[in-house]
Amino acid sequence: MEQSAAGGSSTVIPSLYPSQAKLAADSYHTGRVIEDPKWSLATVSHLTELCLQHIIDNFENNPILNHLLPEHQRKVLDRLPTGLPLAVTANLIHNEDYWKRCCTERWQVCDISNYGNRWKQMFLERHLESILKSFIPNTTDPNQVLDLIPLCKDYVRKLEVDQFLPPVKVDQKEEMNDLSHTGSDSGLDEVSVHHYDLGALIIALPHLEELHLTYGVKDCGMNFEWNLFRFTYQDCSNLAVALKMCHNLKVFKLTRSKVDDEKTELLVHNLLDHPCLVELNLSHNLIRDKGAQALGKLINRSKLEILDLCNNQIHHLGAQALAQALAKNFTLTSLNLRLNCVEDEGGEVIGRALLTNTTLKSIHLGSNNLSGATAMLFSKVLAQNTALTSINFSCNHLGPDGGKQLLEGMADNKALLEFDLRLAEVDQEAEYIQQMVWANQEAARLRSLQQPPAKLL
The missing domain is CATH 3.80.10.10 (Ribonuclease Inhibitor)
Structure with missing residues (x-):
């Protein structure tokens, strides 16, 4: 027991071993952490999504579309930019939805009935015509x-x-x-x-x-x-x-x-x-x-x-x-x-x-x-x-x-x-x-x- 310096009432402070003191200090600091109520594990991107985004960002230099699984190919094609060089996309991408995006983003009027009902044919023909x-x-x-x-x-x-x-x-x-x-x-x-x-x-x-x-x-x-x-x-x-x-x-x-x-x-x-x-x-x-x-x-x-x-x-x-x-x-x-x-x-x-x-x-x-x-x-x-x-x-x-x-x-x-x-x-x-x-x-x-x-x- 120790008596207070002021000579007042005494406070009992139990003696602690060093390991116990550290544990108490850690518990003290942990209790001061402020948590984000909106945080959820679902907000963390899956590694697959991060890889697919990396493929999209580097598609012009490394177009590895054919090496992906079909469901991953669809995700990449849905998010690929339409301004990629034709030297990269023309002989590699055959997905009509991608070429539809290319056409509708470039021209206001798009009637594929005059192009064999094929979006890729329409884009390539009109692109050549414009040149x-x-x-x-x-x-x-x-x-x-x-x-x-x-x-x-x-x-x-x-x-x-x-x-x-x-x-x-x-x-x-x-x-x-x-x-x-x-x-x-x-x-x-x-x-x-x-x-x-x-x-x-x-x-x-x-x-x-x-x-x-x-x-x-x-x-x-x-x-x-x-x-x-x-x-x-x-x-x-x-x-x-x-x-x-x-x-x-x-x-x-x-x-x-x-x-x-x-x-x-x-x-x-x-x-x-x-x-x-x-x-x-x-x-x-x-x-x-x-x-x-x-x-x-x-x-x-x-x-x-x-x-x-x-x-x-x-x-x-x-x-x-x-x-x-x-x-x-x-x-x-x-x-x-x-x-x-x-x-x-x-x-x-x-x-x-x-x-x-x-x-x-x-x-x-x-x-x-x-x-x-x-x-x-x-x-x-x-x-x-x-x-x-x-x-x-x-x-x-x-x-x-x-x-x-x-x-x-x-x-x-x-x-x-x-x-x-x-x-x-x-x-x-x-x-x-x-x-x-x-x-x-x-x-x-x-x-x-x-x-x-x-x-x-």
Whole structure:
């Protein structure tokens, strides 16, 4: 026992061994620990999750996706960033959900129905298209395109490129300014404005089936120059050679590119006897009679089913060449000659060809300066031809007499399902003709209902 120094009441302090004193001190300090009430063992990440996150963070340098279990692969793909280089992802990742994220994060409108209902195909096609649209010859590195070939060649089925940029040169700009001061456009031919050569790319895409091209510049605004919209003969030559080697191509569209007769003949020469081409669209160009004559040869030498020559400069001689091909052809089903100038001389020869042709289903002769003479001949076509299902004579001058002739031809016609006579000056006859067309449509609908369903293979 010990007495207090103040001489007061005494306090009994038991004597302790050193080990007991330490234990007491530890107990004292432990009691002062403040615990977090929100803490839980569940907040601690599993080692598996930490490893997966490490794989995601280092995927560009070490893409070990194929070494993971399926459930771990799904977790990695759900969290991978969409900005990884295609050299890493294109040949490794086939998961459609990942490519869907890539598409929706990059573009506002994503309709995969135009891309075989495959997100990966859509991304690779549109990515390649964007590079081609922004490619500047002599400035952009060609490897930006060539390096993509081994990554996308198994997926690209269709390319739609509605812009090609010409090369940008300082001396070219000065030359253009000199030409503008002289007020002459003839010197434009001497300016090098050749575009990117698609040859190496097209030939290296074995599954390419559709190619839609427009040689021009979109949204140029105040920077407008005529040379921005030139499809040169060298451009055409390069393209024609590539088309000949693209054996699986089914649809080719070259629109709004100032394609004239000379370039048309060059294209046709390389498309003759093409094994797969079924649709050709050269609308909104500068094709005249010689170009149409070349296309007449193509109709007879190829498997074309659809030919669109809308808004060109084809007159009656070109129409005669096309008509001669139609009289012998057994594959073409649609011909569009809207916004040309075939006039009655061309319209009549086309009509005579349709008296013997048994495969053409659609003919568009709108805005061709046709009159009653063409209507009179097509009255015979309506009475005899059982293959045509669509005729368009809109924006012509057929007149009331022409309307009466067509009405007589429709009397026994049961095949025509579309007949456009808007702004053709045929007056009330158009209403009677339309009633007959509606009757044909209803009869066709009833026939389709009576047909037995197709057997599933």
